Amino acid sequence: DFLSALDEVRPAFGISEEELEQCVQNAIIKFAPFVERILSDGQLFIDQVKNSSRTPLVSVLLHGPPGNGKTALAATLAMSSEFPFVKLISPESMVGYSESSKMSAINKIFNDSYKSPLSVIVVDNIERLLDWVPIGPRFSNFVLQTLLVLLKKRPPKDRRLLILATTNEKSVIEQMGMSDCFNSEIYVPNITDLSSIDVVLRELSLFNEDERSRVLDKLAGQVELKIGIKKLLMIIEMCRQDVDKVEKFTNTILKTYRKSDLDNLEIEFD
Amino acid sequence: DFLSALDEVRPAFGISEEELEQCVQNAIIKFAPFVERILSDGQLFIDQVKNSSRTPLVSVLLHGPPGNGKTALAATLAMSSEFPFVKLISPESMVGYSESSKMSAINKIFNDSYKSPLSVIVVDNIERLLDWVPIGPRFSNFVLQTLLVLLKKRPPKDRRLLILATTNEKSVIEQMGMSDCFNSEIYVPNITDLSSIDVVLRELSLFNEDERSRVLDKLAGQVELKIGIKKLLMIIEMCRQDVDKVEKFTNTILKTYRKSDLDNLEIEFD
Amino acid sequence: DFLSALDEVRPAFGISEEELEQCVQNAIIKFAPFVERILSDGQLFIDQVKNSSRTPLVSVLLHGPPGNGKTALAATLAMSSEFPFVKLISPESMVGYSESSKMSAINKIFNDSYKSPLSVIVVDNIERLLDWVPIGPRFSNFVLQTLLVLLKKRPPKDRRLLILATTNEKSVIEQMGMSDCFNSEIYVPNITDLSSIDVVLRELSLFNEDERSRVLDKLAGQVELKIGIKKLLMIIEMCRQDVDKVEKFTNTILKTYRKSDLDNLEIEFD
Amino acid sequence: DFLSALDEVRPAFGISEEELEQCVQNAIIKFAPFVERILSDGQLFIDQVKNSSRTPLVSVLLHGPPGNGKTALAATLAMSSEFPFVKLISPESMVGYSESSKMSAINKIFNDSYKSPLSVIVVDNIERLLDWVPIGPRFSNFVLQTLLVLLKKRPPKDRRLLILATTNEKSVIEQMGMSDCFNSEIYVPNITDLSSIDVVLRELSLFNEDERSRVLDKLAGQVELKIGIKKLLMIIEMCRQDVDKVEKFTNTILKTYRKSDLDNLEIEFD
Amino acid sequence: DFLSALDEVRPAFGISEEELEQCVQNAIIKFAPFVERILSDGQLFIDQVKNSSRTPLVSVLLHGPPGNGKTALAATLAMSSEFPFVKLISPESMVGYSESSKMSAINKIFNDSYKSPLSVIVVDNIERLLDWVPIGPRFSNFVLQTLLVLLKKRPPKDRRLLILATTNEKSVIEQMGMSDCFNSEIYVPNITDLSSIDVVLRELSLFNEDERSRVLDKLAGQVELKIGIKKLLMIIEMCRQDVDKVEKFTNTILKTYRKSDLDNLEIEFD
Amino acid sequence: DFLSALDEVRPAFGISEEELEQCVQNAIIKFAPFVERILSDGQLFIDQVKNSSRTPLVSVLLHGPPGNGKTALAATLAMSSEFPFVKLISPESMVGYSESSKMSAINKIFNDSYKSPLSVIVVDNIERLLDWVPIGPRFSNFVLQTLLVLLKKRPPKDRRLLILATTNEKSVIEQMGMSDCFNSEIYVPNITDLSSIDVVLRELSLFNEDERSRVLDKLAGQVELKIGIKKLLMIIEMCRQDVDKVEKFTNTILKTYRKSDLDNLEIEFD
Numbered sequence A, B, C, D, E, F: 001d002f003l004s005a006l007d008e009v010r011p012a013f014g015i016s017e018e019e020l021e022q023c024v025q026n027a028i029i030k031f032a033p034f035v036e037r038i039l040s041d042g043q044l045f046i047d048q049v050k051n052s053s054r055t056p057l058v059s060v061l062l063h064g065p066p067g068n069g070k071t072a073l074a075a076t077l078a079m080s081s082e083f084p085f086v087k088l089i090s091p092e093s094m095v096g097y098s099e100s101s102k103m104s105a106i107n108k109i110f111n112d113s114y115k116s117p118l119s120v121i122v123v124d125n126i127e128r129l130l131d132w133v134p135i136g137p138r139f140s141n142f143v144l145q146t147l148l149v150l151l152k153k154r155p156p157k158d159r160r161l162l163i164l165a166t167t168n169e170k171s172v173i174e175q176m177g178m179s180d181c182f183n184s185e186i187y188v189p190n191i192t193d194l195s196s197i198d199v200v201l202r203e204l205s206l207f208n209e210d211e212r213s214r215v216l217d218k219l220a221g222q223v224e225l226k227i228g229i230k231k232l233l234m235i236i237e238m239c240r241q242d243v244d245k246v247e248k249f250t251n252t253i254l255k256t257y258r259k260s261d262l263d264n265l266e267i268e269f270d
């Protein structure tokens, strides 16, 4: 039957394993309950594609602020499906492509997926695939129209496809009329509580026990913490170079936290 | 005479049967009276083309919110005509086409139709054929001008043509000056009553009798239900994976119904 | 002399007779006095071109709402001139042409006309020749500039030319700075009185005497009727398929008339 | 010396006599004092170019409403100079040219003029040479920049050039930054008095003495007459076809005069 | 050493002498103190380039209303430097160049200058080099970006460059972000006093002593005189053709002066 | 191990030493404390790249007003890293490149850097690389999208990269959505105190002791001094040509200081 036929077919299809692992260079740290819930919800979509013949196409959008782990989560889910066809569509592999080469590359991956009974495609960083820039705005309508069709195009008979897309710019999705292309949306939040930071600090062993509790004491009672996991990892490594790691880490986090509207660490001189 | 000549000619013309059936993958469920009325009204236009030599061109636009079955209905009508030439013009078969290839493909289908005494052309998803995007707006004026002429161009002597077009974006049709191109418009509504949902649930056997009546009890008295058949089918299949199907279905419908302005199921984390 | 030389030259020049007759598929019904006045005024311009050597170029614009017979009237006038060169420039014969092919095709017809002592050119549907769309607006400036020059360019010595142009969008003509290109403008109105409808009904024999008088009784006293001859013909043929033609015709006209701002017959479901 | 050298050189340079005469098909009628003043002022510029070595380039712009004789006057002046090089740059000879062909053609004529000791170039209908359209506005910046340089570029040593340019759209000249390119501007007005009309009527013998005085009586006392010579000639020839020429002429002039804001003769039906 | 090495190198580099002299056809008349001050200030920049190795690039912008002598002054300064490499970049030598040919031509002159120990480049009429037009505005961003880099690019070791640029449109320089490209700006004013006019009239011998004093008397006490030297020369030559030169000159100057906002001499008819 | 492997690899990679030194033609004068702090902060980033395997990509933006030394500082830091791969991406080496050549050149340098275990890339003058102009604004979206990806793209396993970018137009960075691309930002201020000027004057020996103290006295008490080091160097060299250097320097600084909103030294005439 359909499912047993899978195992045999599998070797015939490529899986961009290396690329996908590159997306999760620093592993997935389970620093908050939502991390596990995103992973288990994702599993449900994988099951639906495996089991229901009435909905051969399921598409999901991961969205949220920059640097909070969307790409790493999508890649982790894709690899966990163990489908015979798992591919990544990413702007990083298309630097300098013309609009039409980009379109062809995207189209090829979708067409290849239609040959596998079960497939996952990760469509990473949609606004970058579209060459989108807020001024104008400008974007490649050619790539957009390609995605608007492919994200909704039913695979042929006896073929099923899960699409995991990511974006930092949910508003772009709406402006471009793409909302309609996704059956579900998963919001990936920033880190907003000290206990998450605590888990990450332990995992990366920046401090010893004593230092860590000093840091958490200093940070406790501060309000409106909001930081992506990617930036937190960068701050930790920066502080590792410093003589007074406790001081440096606390200050940097506090500075970031006080002007939470700025995206970067600003070094100023009086 | 004209009509008897039909049968012989027939085999000479292609009918894109497979493509058209692909559009009706989940059959047509007669969940509400309007479904049958659309089908019978469509039959009248088929008759007019067959019988009146004064109006050799009749063009009809099916419009309404996304995912309510426009494409499936147009395809069903086209196939039911049993005309010797029945073709689908669809963005899905033109992914990555340049403006001029798209134009040529469309033009070819119209020119081919002029060789058959009786033809139906389904022009699916006009705004996508136009590469339309609300920002700007941008669109292919080249394809637009082609359609503006072809949708009004009388077939040559002794040739007759029925055009069935679909769109999600009636306002696009107006902005583009295309309203003038259609002799009739058929509005395809969303599902807005529980009895329609009941019919669909029975048809797809998601629940047993008992479960179904529990679900309907829970939903009764809720207001402003508005859902497309396509999304309803997606929700049913999603719930099929869940342990507590009654709970999951009721909740999902209620969530959708409460925030009827959102197009997707949003999974949020606190 | 000049006029007698005509007859000999004639066979050397093409007349696009078939194309022009195609424009008048349903003949000209003289349903109102204005129909005859347009035809006789047109005759005056034909005479002026034939007789006056001081004005070797006369250009006339027929304008008015869509579907009221402009193209059929222009074609009828052109054919009635019996000039040796009578040609149609129409968007329908240029589907998918590039801007420059369109320009060449137009330019060739004008240059050919300069070889005939007497010529008529019908320039049909100017806004479509310009690839005009209200959004933007966008249009082909290349074709526009070509027309702006050709519509005013005096034919060479001993050559005379009558230009009959049509448009649905008088405002386009103004916005494009083309008003200056026409010596005269003829407004073609919609049908606004029952007696015109009566003439058309008789001509097409939709009803017997009795039915027709019932229909006119029902419609009498209704206000603000406004319908193009083309749509009236479409409604008549649609009703011909129906069992109760009287009922269907009356209702459709009344619906159209009550919402005279809509361009199409809308079929709605409650 | 310089002036005597002229005669010998002359045959070596082309004069586009035929084209220029084509611009004055209906001769120059001296219907008002301003006609003669324009001709004598033009003569002064011709003299300056002939005599002053300090100003080897003189450029003059004729502007005013459409159809008042600018092209005919510029062509007449150019021919009267009797310079060895007299050329016309006109949109009519460049129909369908690409921007760069147009630019080359213009540039060639200027470069050729630099080989003649004395030259006149008529640059007719600048806004049309620029492919200018009020919407946008759009225009060929390539041709514009070419003109902006060529209209100010001093001819080489011992070469002198008079430029006579025409436009209907003085505001275009200003918007495009071209005002700076002309040393002088001559305004060509419309006809605004009956005595001018009288002169023209006599010249063209439309009426006998008696008819003419009846016409003038009828028109006398009417206000705000404003008509271009070109349109007046068209009306006269139109009326020549009519049985009652007096009636037709008076009515057409009065209609035009009453709605002086319309550019064309509108034929309306009630 | 560096300076002595100059003389030998010199012959190896081109000087566009002819072109530069063409820019000063009517010589430099020292009609006001500012003329000499501009020339001496320019000399200081020439000295700085010759003597200081710390600032191998000095760039100066001459700006002011049209026709006041900017190009003639820049050319005069360039020639007076006696540097081995003196070149003119001017729109007049690039008529009809494509954006990229223009860019190449400009780039070549800069690259050639880097081979000479001491160079002057005159960049004439920047807004024209940019194909700038106020509507839009439109301009060649390709040429602009080239200039933005080249005007600031330090010559290689032991090479020094003086750039003299001119523009009529200081605001263009600012809008384009070019202000930053110039180390100094020199404003060239219009003529605003009678004594300057007196000097010019003497120099060109339009009048005899008596006539000149009559003219100056008539003009004395008039306010807000504002005229460029180029237009003054044109008026003088125009008047030279007239019988009553005193009358003509006074009137023309007074007319110009009264409507100082108009750029041209307008000839009007009542 | 990793670090010891470096020395061997080194010779295999290019360092654009000459180009980088060209950026620091006038050396780095330590005229204020912030100069040293920028240099030491830069060193920390160099260390982080050398030591932390978790953050293989660190990107820093130097921003501030024009001419304050950003490029010289970035080049100095890059050279001080002593990494085996140190390259400059600068608009000056890409004059006249097409968008795609520019993109290729940039892409090549990044791809080359991925072959070195440790690399520094200086991305100089981002707004110029983007062909950015404030009007519109216009810019190369192709180059922008390339940078948006490359500035965030993680180098492959065991490769590490430090990016030092500069810009005068921080607002451009924000409008273009590039803020997200930098981990840190360093603001480079203008000179705002006399003691900094004093240091620079000593270093360049423009005055003797006495003159310098006279200058400082004159300038003392003046408010809101704001000058870039590049312009200060230009003024010093300009004054060196003058007879009265004290007077000239004081006046120029005061003039600049009084109209601190102007970017250039304006020479005016009354």
Ligand SMILES: Nc1ncnc2c1ncn2[C@@H]1O[C@H](COP(=O)(O)OP(=O)(O)OP(=O)(O)O)[C@@H](O)[C@H]1O
Binding pocket: A023, A024, A025, A026, A027, A028, A029, A030, A031, A035, A065, A066, A067, A068, A069, A070, A071, A072, A073, A125, A168, A229, A230, A233
């Ligand atoms: N719980 C987690 N979820 C996601 N990423 C995690 C988690 N824990 C650690 N990481 C690490 O954090 C980094 C997240 O980076 P990632 O590129 O996925 O973020 P992103 O949201 O896609 O960023 P961008 O908005 O720039 O695309 C990865 O290196 C990943 O290994």
Ligand SMILES: Nc1ncnc2c1ncn2[C@@H]1O[C@H](COP(=O)(O)OP(=O)(O)OP(=O)(O)O)[C@@H](O)[C@H]1O
Binding pocket: B023, B024, B025, B026, B027, B028, B029, B030, B031, B035, B065, B066, B067, B068, B069, B070, B071, B072, B073, B125, B168, B229, B230, B233
């Ligand atoms: N009564 C019905 N009418 C239409 N479709 C139905 C009906 N009952 C079941 N279906 C199924 O619902 C689905 C409707 O999808 P369809 O693609 O036609 O919607 P659509 O309105 O064209 O969507 P979109 O707006 O995305 O183009 C089809 O799979 C069809 O088989």
Ligand SMILES: Nc1ncnc2c1ncn2[C@@H]1O[C@H](COP(=O)(O)OP(=O)(O)OP(=O)(O)O)[C@@H](O)[C@H]1O
Binding pocket: C023, C024, C025, C026, C027, C028, C029, C030, C031, C035, C065, C066, C067, C068, C069, C070, C071, C072, C073, C125, C168, C229, C230, C233
């Ligand atoms: N009096 C009439 N005048 C014009 N057409 C008539 C008349 N009577 C009958 N007809 C028929 O009506 C139709 C008019 O269609 P036609 O294409 O000329 O309209 P149109 O105004 O050009 O439409 P559109 O605005 O779409 O270009 C023709 O089939 C013609 O034969």
Ligand SMILES: Nc1ncnc2c1ncn2[C@@H]1O[C@H](COP(=O)(O)OP(=O)(O)OP(=O)(O)O)[C@@H](O)[C@H]1O
Binding pocket: D023, D024, D025, D026, D027, D028, D029, D030, D031, D035, D065, D066, D067, D068, D069, D070, D071, D072, D073, D125, D168, D229, D230, D233
């Ligand atoms: N006094 C006159 N001045 C100019 N043209 C005259 C005069 N008398 C008669 N004519 C005739 O009037 C016509 C004027 O047409 P012309 O093409 O020169 O007008 P125009 O102003 O250039 O028109 P447009 O604005 O369309 O370019 C010519 O046929 C010319 O022979």
Ligand SMILES: Nc1ncnc2c1ncn2[C@@H]1O[C@H](COP(=O)(O)OP(=O)(O)OP(=O)(O)O)[C@@H](O)[C@H]1O
Binding pocket: E023, E024, E025, E026, E027, E028, E029, E030, E031, E035, E065, E066, E067, E068, E069, E070, E071, E072, E073, E125, E168, E229, E230, E233
């Ligand atoms: N003092 C003067 N300064 C400059 N030009 C002078 C002077 N005296 C006489 N001239 C003459 O005046 C003319 C000035 O013209 P020039 O082309 O230099 O003006 P411009 O400001 O560059 O004009 P444009 O704004 O059109 O570029 C030249 O012919 C020059 O010989």
Ligand SMILES: Nc1ncnc2c1ncn2[C@@H]1O[C@H](COP(=O)(O)OP(=O)(O)OP(=O)(O)O)[C@@H](O)[C@H]1O
Binding pocket: F023, F024, F025, F026, F027, F028, F029, F030, F031, F035, F065, F066, F067, F068, F069, F070, F071, F072, F073, F125, F168, F229, F230, F233
């Ligand atoms: N402390 C300093 N910091 C930077 N540059 C200095 C310093 N002291 C002297 N300089 C010299 O000042 C000049 C600074 O010029 P640089 O091109 O680096 O400025 P910039 O800010 O990059 O200018 P732009 O905004 O035009 O790109 C160099 O010649 C440099 O040698």
Ligand SMILES: [Mg+2]
Binding pocket: A070, A071, A072, A124, A125, A166
């Ligand atoms: Mg990501």
Ligand SMILES: [Mg+2]
Binding pocket: B070, B071, B072, B124, B125, B166
């Ligand atoms: Mg559809």
Ligand SMILES: [Mg+2]
Binding pocket: C070, C071, C072, C124, C125, C166
């Ligand atoms: Mg028509």
Ligand SMILES: [Mg+2]
Binding pocket: D070, D071, D072, D124, D125, D166
């Ligand atoms: Mg003209």
Ligand SMILES: [Mg+2]
Binding pocket: E070, E071, E072, E124, E125, E166
């Ligand atoms: Mg100049």
Ligand SMILES: [Mg+2]
Binding pocket: F070, F071, F072, F124, F125, F166
């Ligand atoms: Mg710099």
